[in-house]
Amino acid sequence: MKKRILAIASGGGHFVQLLRLRPAFEGHEVHFATVHPESRAEVGDAPFHSFRDVSRADWWRLPLTTLDILALLIRVRPQVIITTGALPPLIALALARPFGVRTLWVDSIANSETLSGSGKLARKLASQVVTQWPGLAAPGVAHWGSVL
Template sequence: MTRRVLAISSAGGHWVQLRRLRHSFDGMDVAFASVYPDYSEDVAPHRYYSFPDVNRFNKHMLVPLTIRLIAILLKERPQVVVTTGSFPGLVALTLAKTLLRAKTIWIDSIANCEQMSTSGQKARRMADVYLTQWPHLAKADGPSHWGAVL
């Protein structure tokens, strides 16, 4: 049986880093999700979903984000959810873990070179695999460092 994976991130550098992981999913049934509909071209022929971007400046969009992520998760039913960080990734990991009991992987953005991001610090509780891309941020109790995607 082919493992079902949902790879999700916000825009910009998070999306670039997620795309660099694309070949890690070879042989798996992978779907991608991010905030811009036109990102689908970057990952064709894989399935792609868009969702509203939410951050600390537009928290009023949390309910629409949650509804959209639940719909994506229920349609895809991933066994594993991977994110390269950001608040939407944290929400997706939390929902996947609680609704589907999916395995979850958090890879904090390479931009966070001095400390884990705020969402990354919160992801520790929901992530089965909790990673930083900076070796000096790795700790015995997490995050771990397995390398960098850039």
């Protein structure tokens, strides 16, 4: 059955890793979202959305980013959210959770010794958290082998 997927990530490596998951999305309606509007060119004809970035370093931007993400969720109405991080997608997971949206957090491949800070929080919000590293598998964090 065809699903409406929101594939969302912050910029840089998070978005690059998300794009590497594209083969898993085949046959579904996929909307891509990230913080850099110029990333539209990387998704071809797929629907694309951008939103304001926020991090621990500029936490005061959190309300505006939250509004951006809320508007995005209302527009897209995803059945599934897939993300590779970081903070803005975590907001999406929190906002979508009460509505029963299935969510998958794929922790960054760069985190080989410990789960990312956002990944640790995602364990409480995501339907499933996956790590790339077998040594990081733990209760609430699965290792499915090499995902990326």
